[in-house]
Amino acid sequence: MGATFNGLVGLIILALDIWAIINVFKSSAETGMKIIWVLLILLLPVLGLVIWAIAGPRGNVRF
Template sequence: MGSMFNSLVGLIILALDIWAIINVYKSDREVGVKVLWILLIALLPVVGLVIWAIAGPRGTGRL
């Protein structure tokens, strides 16, 4: 039971990280800023996601 719960939490964090990276990519910020945010989210998945949610660049809303 614990293993399945941990796997589910891991998948949710992965999905949220991918969503955050896509939003950073679609933002209007400079390339260097985007790279730093993506590295932060990728290297520190939980902490980077929380920091991005508080202070990160947002996407433009266009696909």
């Protein structure tokens, strides 16, 4: 059960990171800031996602 659970958590984090990166690209932030946000999300997948959720730029993505 442990490996399956860890794999599922990893896939969820990957999906959320991809979603966050798409939102960064769709945002109106400057190109330099977009690059910094994408690097933060890629280098620190969980922490970067949390920081982006709190302070990051949002795109015009509808739920």
